[in-house]
Amino acid sequence: MLRFRFLAGLTLVASPVFAGGAITGAVNYSGPPPKQEKIDRKGDAACTKSDAFDESILVSKDGKGLQNVVVRLKNGPAAPAPATPISVEQDGCLYRPRVQGAVAGQKIEIRNTDPTLHNVHGYQGAKTVFNQAQPPKAAALSKTVPADADIIKLKCDVHSWMVSYIVVSKSPFFATSGADGRFEIKDVPPGKYTVEAWHEKLGTKTAEITVEEGKTADLPLAFAFAAN
Known part of the structure; x- marks a missing residue:
């Protein structure tokens, strides 16, 4: 053409x-x-309203x-990071989605829709890239995917079973x-x-x-x- x-x-x-x-x-x-x-x-009583199961496979x-x-x-x-952020929800004491992709430098918008405190701890390998508590009904957290990241792992320091992965590409x-x-x-x-x-x-x-x-x-x- x-x-x-x-x-x-x-x-x-x-x-x-x-x-x-x-x-x-x-x-x-x-x-x-x-x-x-x-x-x-x-x-945590707020997390027992429904059953949850291992979703690793x-x-x-x-x-x-x-x-x-x-x-x-x-x-x-390679391309510039999109202006639209990726979204992570803390819902039912689980991260949603569990796995997703992102472009290096893209924003991450994290919300807590649960009636309990969560703590969003982001790891790049063993290194902490962000670590912040998020009470119920708090404003969304805005974080940035590091430019040199490959995999970002999210954990909750309050609820050890909560985990999510962001696979990062240029x-x-x-x-x-x-x-x-x-x-x-x-x-x-x-x-x-x-x-x-x-x-x-x-x-x-x-x-x-x-x-x-x-x-x-x-x-x-x-x-x-x-x-x-």
């Missing part, structure tokens, strides 16, 4: 405009589905798809697998890429892919995680 633009002196110049492609696929799981153990939350109903895997381009083109081309294990990364510039799939407990997998202008590249069986 060509786009025409005028320069000084009325010279007509044709500039190529590329239509982005897409990457789709599924993150697969093999082995017996893990048992979701009930979390003991008796220490979530498998689809048919046992084949793996949820909460961030799939990203390791060598995707590139805006990433997606998180859904309840069926599927994902889609949209508007990817044409090119050859290394695609990484990251899971909080099962590690990482990589695959190579070529994206063509205006087309969808599929990775149906590239990422297969097995039970530990």
Whole structure:
């Protein structure tokens, strides 16, 4: 596709405009589905209104798809952080979402909708990047994803079972697998890429892919995680 633009002196110049492609696929799981153990939350009455279960490995109903895997381009083109922040909710004494992606430098907006005190403790490896209490009905906390971060782990120092992960990229081309294990990364510039799939407990997998202008590249069986 060509786009025409005028320069000084009325010279007509044709500039190529590329239509982005897409990457789709599924993150697969093999082995017996893990048992979701009930979390003991008796220490805070505000957290016992409903049951909660371990969500570190979530498998689809048919046992084949793996949820909460961030799939990203390791060598995707860098871009400025979006103006829109990512959102983290403390709801039912759990972080929601549990796993998501972000661009380096992007804002994080953290809310507490529970009738109890939480403490948002962000780690980059073993290093604390922020640590702040958030009482019920308090204003949202605004934090910034560090420019050099890869994984940010959120914990609550009041409720030890609360955990969330933010997978950080320089590139805006990433997606998180859904309840069926599927994902889609949209508007990817044409090119050859290394695609990484990251899971909080099962590690990482990589695959190579070529994206063509205006087309969808599929990775149906590239990422297969097995039970530990």
